[in-house]
Amino acid sequence: MSDEETKPSDFIREAVAEDLKSGRFNYVRTRLxxxxxxxxxxxxxxxxxxxxxxxxxxxxxxxxxxxxxxPAKEETEFVDAIEDDARWLxxxxxxxxxxxxxxxELYEWARKLVLxxxxxxxxxxxxxxxxxxxxxxxxxxxxxxxDRDVKENIDLLERMKQGEFPDGSxxxxxxxxxxxxxxxxxxxxxxxxxxxxxxxxxxxxxIYPMYDWTHGQNDSMEGITHSLCSLEYENHxxxxxxxxxxxxxxxPRQIEFARLNLSYTLMSKRKLRRLVEExxxxxxxxxxxxxxxxxxxxxxxxxxxxxxxxxxxVAKNYSVSDVALLESCVRxxxxxxxxxxxxxxxxxxxxxxxxxxxxxxxxxxxxNPEDPTAGIRKIPFSKVxxxxxEDFREIPPPKYYRLFxxxxxxxRYAYFIKCxxxxxxxxxxxxxxxxxxxxxxxxxxxxxxRKVKSxxxxxxxxxxxxxxxxxxxxxxxxxDPEEGDEGFLSxxxxxxxxxxxxxxxxxxxxxxxxxxxxxxxxxxxCVDPDSSLNRPVFNLTVNLKDAWAKIEKKVK
RNA sequence: UGGGGCAUGGUGCAAUGGCAGCACACCAGCCUUUGGAGCUGUGGAUCUUGGUUCGAAUCCAGGUGCCCCAGCCA
Numbered sequence: 001m002s003d004e005e006t007k008p009s010d011f012i013r014e015a016v017a018e019d020l021k022s023g024r025f026n027y028v029r030t031r032l033x034x035x036x037x038x039x040x041x042x043x044x045x046x047x048x049x050x051x052x053x054x055x056x057x058x059x060x061x062x063x064x065x066x067x068x069x070x071p072a073k074e075e076t077e078f079v080d081a082i083e084d085d086a087r088w089l090x091x092x093x094x095x096x097x098x099x100x101x102x103x104x105e106l107y108e109w110a111r112k113l114v115l116x117x118x119x120x121x122x123x124x125x126x127x128x129x130x131x132x133x134x135x136x137x138x139x140x141x142x143x144x145x146x147d148r149d150v151k152e153n154i155d156l157l158e159r160m161k162q163g164e165f166p167d168g169s170x171x172x173x174x175x176x177x178x179x180x181x182x183x184x185x186x187x188x189x190x191x192x193x194x195x196x197x198x199x200x201x202x203x204x205x206x207i208y209p210m211y212d213w214t215h216g217q218n219d220s221m222e223g224i225t226h227s228l229c230s231l232e233y234e235n236h237x238x239x240x241x242x243x244x245x246x247x248x249x250x251x252p253r254q255i256e257f258a259r260l261n262l263s264y265t266l267m268s269k270r271k272l273r274r275l276v277e278e279x280x281x282x283x284x285x286x287x288x289x290x291x292x293x294x295x296x297x298x299x300x301x302x303x304x305x306x307x308x309x310x311x312x313x314v315a316k317n318y319s320v321s322d323v324a325l326l327e328s329c330v331r332x333x334x335x336x337x338x339x340x341x342x343x344x345x346x347x348x349x350x351x352x353x354x355x356x357x358x359x360x361x362x363x364x365x366x367x368n369p370e371d372p373t374a375g376i377r378k379i380p381f382s383k384v385x386x387x388x389x390e391d392f393r394e395i396p397p398p399k400y401y402r403l404f405x406x407x408x409x410x411x412r413y414a415y416f417i418k419c420x421x422x423x424x425x426x427x428x429x430x431x432x433x434x435x436x437x438x439x440x441x442x443x444x445x446x447x448x449x450r451k452v453k454s455x456x457x458x459x460x461x462x463x464x465x466x467x468x469x470x471x472x473x474x475x476x477x478x479x480d481p482e483e484g485d486e487g488f489l490s491x492x493x494x495x496x497x498x499x500x501x502x503x504x505x506x507x508x509x510x511x512x513x514x515x516x517x518x519x520x521x522x523x524x525x526c527v528d529p530d531s532s533l534n535r536p537v538f539n540l541t542v543n544l545k546d547a548w549a550k551i552e553k554k555v556k
Numbered sequence: 557u558g559g560g561g562c563a564u565g566g567u568g569c570a571a572u573g574g575c576a577g578c579a580c581a582c583c584a585g586c587c588u589u590u591g592g593a594g595c596u597g598u599g600g601a602u603c604u605u606g607g608u609u610c611g612a613a614u615c616c617a618g619g620u621g622c623c624c625c626a627g628c629c630a
Binding site for chain 2: 009010014033035037067069070072073122126129130133134135136137138139140167168170171180181182183184186189191192193194208210211212214215231232233234235236237238256258263311312313314315316317318319320321322324325326327328329331332335336340366369370399401402410411412413443444445452453454455456457518520521522523544545546547548549550551
């Protein structure tokens with residue numbers, strides 16, 4: 001296998017290679033630019049991996065730079081969480097910086113622009129600024145303050161900085177062209193007045209730089225060669241390039257790609273916040289959320305997430321990836337790694353009539369058929385068992401070959417059993433299944449070559465341990481939760497969380513929080529921090545493919 | 557009646573003028589002590605019209621559709 005062949009390529013990697021070849025840059029340096037105003041979600045992972053891998057593949061550097069230019073929205077808590085999540089993904093960066101590290105230098109650069117006559121203080125109200133910006137199809141109007149002289153501008157800017165003026169009373173604007181067809185070039189704001197403490201600079205500043213003024217200049221100051229961002233910044237590129245051009249400083253290259261969208265998933269921080277605030281979910285780390293904290297809690301591995309991101313690829317097409325692909329990646333990874341265990345989620349009592357009262361046998365069970373080195377374990381077998389309610393039907397539908405009266409199935413790693421009769425309650429519901437076992441099939445193999453069509457899982461009732469099982473499904477019922485007029489809150493899946501009490505084999509009495517198992521024939525489960533002594537809580541990470549569900553649906 | 561961008565199976569991504577391919581999903585079969593996993597196979601796509609060319613998904617022209625932009629958010 002050669003690295004040359006397996007190395008992914010896309011239009012960004014090609015552009016970077018071209019820049020190196022042409023000599024536009026002789027090194028590669030990228031940056032991760034999160035705003036510390038919320039938790040990372042899977043959409044960020046795509047952007048992060050592009051930055052990280054492109055730096056890595058080119059023996060370049062990666063800087064983690066927090067874009068903290070708006071004190072009203074940002075908090076240290078998020079800085080820590082973002083670093084933690086990024087590290088969990090395995091991303092490595094050279095150093096951590098903050099936009100706020102550069103506030104002084106940025107201010108000097110702004111003064112320089114004012115001195116050059118390329119920026120001015122505007123006294124218009126926000127409403128006037130907006131009204132005079134024009135529309136998409138009509139030109140804007142120059143501010144009456146646009147031709148203020150340099151001295152006055154310098155003085156006013158300094159006084160803005162000193163906190164002499166109230167919020168919203170003035171802004172510093174770049175002097176470009178109010179008639180520009182690209183609205184971002186119609187004298188964009190560089191500084192606004194905000195009398196609020198900043199999570200890092202405290203109350204030193206009363207003015208804060210805007211994204212457009214900050215980001216590109218930070219890139220330049222840090223010697224970033226490639227500033228990779230999502231498509232919505234395409235319209236900002238002319239401005240991104242205008243500033244360093246005027247200042248005569250290092251000019252990084254901005255390249256845009258399509259952000260990640262996922263079916264049945266919301267990616268906007270604002271809307272995710274509503275889910276938390278309106279208690280649709282229990283918090284940012286609720287396993288149904290697309291945040292990394294939630295996915296970690298749910299049991300997704302970093303490897304699976306990274307594999308997914310890699311398979312999705314990089315392009316400029318607006319696209320919505322299928323959440324089924326993510327789930328497939330999670331299954332593939334977990335299938336190789338997870339220890340198998342037996343757990344009954346919705347118990348139905350089975351009594352083996354011909355099994356000696358009080359007898360207990362230890363059955364050998366394989367820990368992971370995909371990994372022989374995982375070894376085997378012992379599971380106790382006795383006269384009274386629990387099986388899954390779904391694994392018994394009094395009247396079997398077509399193609400059903402699990403347990404039903406008269407049918408024989410295999411209890412995994414134990415015996416063949418045959419259903420003889422059932423016991424019902426006053427409502428006519430089956431409460432107990434009676435069966436006989438064939439002692440010659442111990443371990444699950446018949447001596448006479450007799451075949452059964454089904455193998456079902458079980459636990460010994462006396463030895464089983466109670467556990468809380470949290471079964472998760474998609475949060476939304478629509479592929480695009482935002483489709484239609486009713487909004488995403490109108491298509492919440494009422495069954496996105498179903499909690500049951502299940503029974504596990506005794507080896508799972510107190511599993512380590514965060515450990516992952518495959519419950520045979522059901523899915524992958526991860527031990528939740530809510531677990532208490534002898535009463536673990538298991539989160540469904542992802543279910544196993546359910547062939548019977550498909551058949552049943554088709555037969556109907 | 558502006559500017560910027562994008563159109564390839566159901567979904568996502570390749571093919572860089574030379575046999576339209578990969579993954580997921582789907583369907584059929586094989587195998588199976590998980591109706592799991594695995595294996596094999598089938599079907600299905602170049603937005604449209606015209607042009608250049610021996611040859612076009614790719615180049616050119618027109619059309620159509622979708623996305624982004626009028627924060628003192630990022």
